[in-house]
Amino acid sequence: MRAFVVAGANEASVRDWPTPSRVADETIVTPLLAGVCGTDLELIDATIDPTYVRYPLVLGHEWVGQLLEPAEGIGPPGTRVVVEGVVPCGVCDCCRRGATNLCATYDEIGFTRPGALADLISVPTRLVHAIGTDVSLDDAVLIEPMAVVWRALSRFPLAPRARVAVVGDGTIALLSAHMVRLFDPRVIDVIGRRSEQRDLALRAGATSFHVNPTAESYDLVIEASGSIDGVASALARCDRGGMVILLGLPPHGSHVELAPDDVVNNDLVIQGSFSYTSEAFTEVVRRVNQLDLQPSFLITHRFDLEHASDAVAALRGVQAGEARGKVVIAMPAHHA
Ligand SMILES: [Zn+2]
Ligand SMILES: [Zn+2]
Structure with missing residues (x-):
């Protein structure tokens, strides 16, 4: 089969790759549409913390596909599905208390196990969710990044009428x-x-968009730019008693200055959020299936698998005057 493979730092190409073989408790799925994101760039550049990756790697952790074969409790062949990317062990202390994103054994589709930018992928059956026939693939492909955002938002006791700021203008920021x-x-x-x-x-859904930070302060500031400047700006914008959620991922090893007396005096909560729990993913699937979340307008760039490196180029550099939302890759089976 064909797959988009990262062999090592800056060695990414579409090439032949072994077809997955049948494994107990796993299901083979045909990917239809996959998104790429800044984390894929970090995987290609090998700038990500090495704890979270295993090369050579088939990329693709934001995706929707269809069952190749019947899967018990999910549906017949052709059923369209999304799959939780984080593969929890289910028995460690974190998994037992529902913090499946913190499983003692880190394992994730598109990071430590093959991703979905391939003709076929084998996934643990317990992580597969069917999506409704009236849900568009363009909405479903954004479920994974929405699960990341949902997990982060669920860390904040969100009262109605809160004043919220989002720092950043990439897909995670826009989804936030x-x-x-x-x-x-x-x-x-x-x-x-x-x-x-x-x-x-x-x-x-933003009420306003600013290129230069305003003097306003907010009950909740979501840092989704992944830049040091963004983190500093987020901390400065948080009102007394508020919370800053760090969702963007700055480069591994970077540091930011912090005035701890401000954190104390202002009674601030600085909250990180890593990936998503099984609960968050399931909740987002439920809301997408109810058509409560239809974020497909965020897709601005579309490529096919054989041109995956063009998708990466589109992700790396933006053209002046051009909006860039989600970059997706339509898989061969999507055209079939
Ligand atoms: Zn991603
Ligand atoms: Zn575990």
Whole structure:
């Protein structure tokens, strides 16, 4: 079969790859559509913490596919599915208390096991979720990044009428603005970097979009830029008694200055959020199946598998004057 493989640092190409063989408790799925994100760039560049990757690696952790064969409790062949990427052991202390994202054995599709940018993928059957026939593939492909955002939002006791800021204007930032709407905030200000992202941010549900940080302060600041400047800006914008959620992933080994007296005096909570729990993923699937979340307008760039490196190039560099939301790759079976 064909797959988009990272052999090592900066060695990514579409090539032949062994077809997965049948394994007990696993199901073979045909990927239809997959997103790529900044984390894929870190995997290609090998700048990610080595704890979280195993090369050579088939990329692809944001995706939707269809069952190749019947799967018990899920459906017949052709059933469209999404699959939790984090593979929890189910028996460690973290898994037992529901923190499956912190499983003692880190294992994730597209990181430590083959991803979905391939003609076929084998996945643990217990992690497969069917999606409704009225859900579009373009909405479903965003379930994985939405699960990341949902997990982060569920860390904050979100009262209605909260003032929320999102720092960043990439997909996770835009999805944060889109999803926090469900908690009925008073304002959702997106503090971005490129004015070209304004329309996407407003469409996502932002009440306003700023390229330069405002003097406002907020009950909840979601840092989704993954930059040191973004973290500093997020901390500075958080009102007394508020929370900063760090969702963007700055480069491994970077540091940020912090005024601890401000954290104490302002009664701040600084909350990290890693990946997503099984519970968060399941909740997002439920809401997508109810058509409560339809984020497909965020898809701005589309490629096919044989042009996966063009998708990576689109992700790396933006053209002046061009909005960039989610970059997706349509798999061969999507065209069939
Ligand atoms: Zn991603
Ligand atoms: Zn575990």
